[in-house]
Amino acid sequence: MIKKGDIVNLTVENLVFGGEGVARLATGVDEAGRERRMAVFLDGVVAGDEVEAEIVALKRNLARARVKRFVKYGDSRVQPRCAHFGVNVDSDGRVDGRYDAKKNCGGCSWQMLDYDKQLVVKWAEVRDSLVRLGGIPANEVDRILLPTLGMAGDAAAKFPDGPWYYRNKMDFSFTRNPAGKLCLGLHMKGRFHDVTEIEECFLFRPWVGDFLRRMREFFEGLELVDGTVLSSLIVRAGTNTGEVMVNLLVENGEVDFGENWVEVVREFWEAKSEKCKAQSGEDNLVSVFVTHIINKKGQPKRFVEKLLWGRESFREKLRVDGGDAGVKELSFDVAPQAFLQPNTKQAEVFYSLVRRLAGGGGKKRIFDLFCGTGTIAIVLADLAEKVVGIELNAPAVENARANAALNKADNLEWRVGDVGKLLPELAKEVDLIVVDPPRAGLSEKIIDTIGLTAAKELIYVSCNPTTLARDLKLFLGKGWKLDFAQPIDQFAQTYHIETVVKIKMV
Ligand SMILES: C[S@@+](CC[C@H](N)C(=O)[O-])C[C@H]1O[C@@H](n2cnc3c(N)ncnc32)[C@H](O)[C@@H]1O
Numbered sequence: 001m002i003k004k005g006d007i008v009n010l011t012v013e014n015l016v017f018g019g020e021g022v023a024r025l026a027t028g029v030d031e032a033g034r035e036r037r038m039a040v041f042l043d044g045v046v047a048g049d050e051v052e053a054e055i056v057a058l059k060r061n062l063a064r065a066r067v068k069r070f071v072k073y074g075d076s077r078v079q080p081r082c083a084h085f086g087v088n089v090d091s092d093g094r095v096d097g098r099y100d101a102k103k104n105c106g107g108c109s110w111q112m113l114d115y116d117k118q119l120v121v122k123w124a125e126v127r128d129s130l131v132r133l134g135g136i137p138a139n140e141v142d143r144i145l146l147p148t149l150g151m152a153g154d155a156a157a158k159f160p161d162g163p164w165y166y167r168n169k170m171d172f173s174f175t176r177n178p179a180g181k182l183c184l185g186l187h188m189k190g191r192f193h194d195v196t197e198i199e200e201c202f203l204f205r206p207w208v209g210d211f212l213r214r215m216r217e218f219f220e221g222l223e224l225v226d227g228t229v230l231s232s233l234i235v236r237a238g239t240n241t242g243e244v245m246v247n248l249l250v251e252n253g254e255v256d257f258g259e260n261w262v263e264v265v266r267e268f269w270e271a272k273s274e275k276c277k278a279q280s281g282e283d284n285l286v287s288v289f290v291t292h293i294i295n296k297k298g299q300p301k302r303f304v305e306k307l308l309w310g311r312e313s314f315r316e317k318l319r320v321d322g323g324d325a326g327v328k329e330l331s332f333d334v335a336p337q338a339f340l341q342p343n344t345k346q347a348e349v350f351y352s353l354v355r356r357l358a359g360g361g362g363k364k365r366i367f368d369l370f371c372g373t374g375t376i377a378i379v380l381a382d383l384a385e386k387v388v389g390i391e392l393n394a395p396a397v398e399n400a401r402a403n404a405a406l407n408k409a410d411n412l413e414w415r416v417g418d419v420g421k422l423l424p425e426l427a428k429e430v431d432l433i434v435v436d437p438p439r440a441g442l443s444e445k446i447i448d449t450i451g452l453t454a455a456k457e458l459i460y461v462s463c464n465p466t467t468l469a470r471d472l473k474l475f476l477g478k479g480w481k482l483d484f485a486q487p488i489d490q491f492a493q494t495y496h497i498e499t500v501v502k503i504k505m506v
Pocket residue numbers: 339340341370371372373374375376390391392393396417418419420436437438
């Protein structure tokens with residue numbers, strides 16, 4: 001009988017959505033004499049790893065275990081690039097589970113997995129979801145589902161550094177360690193109140209370690225008025241423009257150190273070392289904000305932004321393949337709270353694909369549901385007489401309006417509110433619907449309402465293969481047919497995967 005605390009030997013079979021590895025543990029035999037096996041989930045492993053692990057949680061048919069020692073490494077394991085990745089392991093494979101402020105960064109989960117293998121595993125996860133949860137026959141999925149579009153291969157020209165330095169936004173958190181020292185970095189995996197003190201980050205920019213060090217020095221020496229809590233430091237940098245925005249989030253209390261802080265931030269940029277300049281090309285500071293989070297009992301949290309220096313937004317450009325129209329260069333002004341796809345170069349790949357799947361121009365109407373800051377609507381603007389975007393978040397729609405004007409797209413219409421409520425009120429005449437919902441996917445009501453429109457084509461952009469599969473099952477049950485499916489890797493070194501699917505009503 002397996003119980004919590006047992007040490008067991010396991011061989012990892014594969015990786016599953018969520019990034020964990022799964023192994024099978026023999027637990028005895030059933031009445032018919034067949035071997036019973038329990039699925040055991042483990043973090044920080046790759047297929048083929050043989051480990052000694054401690055059972056830390058147990059349910060009827062599955063368990064969770066923590067690796068105590070790596071006995072043998074799997075073939076797809078590679079040396080992680082970043083010093084903050086993973087846990088400390090000695091030469092005998094033993095895992096040192098003690099708190100280490102420099103390790104266990106929660107920013108990446110798969111740096112130890114060969115990149116080509118990451119793409120294959122992500123593809124397999126999407127396939128598995130479509131077959132198991134979507135009820136789509138395996139041969140049909142295999143016919144439609146293309147290999148993951150990674151940051152190498154076709155997209156390699158956009159990623160000269162390979163699958164690294166791809167993010168345009170990082171959110172670093174402040175915390176105090178048990179000794180009261182102020183720490184600034186990324187949340188540790190599995191320890192939400194602790195952060196890893198980042199000295200380097202290969203997902204963002206080479207200068208980030210130097211910048212965070214300077215910020216730690218400044219804030220460590222600062223006397224804060226009682227009740228003021230430093231919350232986070234958000235740094236955004238346009239990949240195609242090099243424009244940098246820094247936004248400090250402070251909770252409650254008073255914020256009266258703004259001017260000194262701005263000086264320190266600006267000095268950093270003016271004095272950026274030669275090494276830093278060479279590594280980061282033209283990156284340049286354009287905007288410094290402080291955001292005051294007012295968090296009072298019984299009241300909803302409020303975010304009050306104050307521009308301390310520079311511009312209200314930073315600009316990013318997206319170069320999208322416009323087919324016969326050639327490359328379309330679109331500009332986006334991004335306010336501190338506004339959403340922008342975090343991987344600019346791969347967003348260009350994915351928006352180009354959405355444009356290609358939308359087909360040629362001459363459409364009467366396109367709906368962009370869950371439109372965020374309207375990027376998809378703006379990318380598709382010249383393909384239709386009208387594109388209507390629906391989005392819950394009012395400031396995002398303000399941003400969308402401004403960006404439509406910036407790109408001279410005057411055939412866009414925006415509705416602020418819940419897609420579930422607003423979609424039934426819209427005219428039913430529409431040629432194409434694009435949906436890009438949050439991780440929870442669509443509701444049955446939205447899928448029903450889409451069925452009541454005249455749309456015969458739908459492009460589903462999904463960041464969660466499990467809810468995508470669940471929703472596709474409903475669509476296919478109503479007579480839609482799967483036409484195209486393409487996983488796109490927007491987040492190398494993590495388990496996340498975006499999928500673009502096209503379905504048709506035939
Ligand atoms: C994945 S983002 C879309 C991003 C956008 N298409 C882009 O490429 O920039 C999902 C968006 O759905 C919005 N949202 C979430 N629930 C919603 C709802 N019920 N109705 C309308 N919009 C919603 C969120 O505010 C968010 O902007």
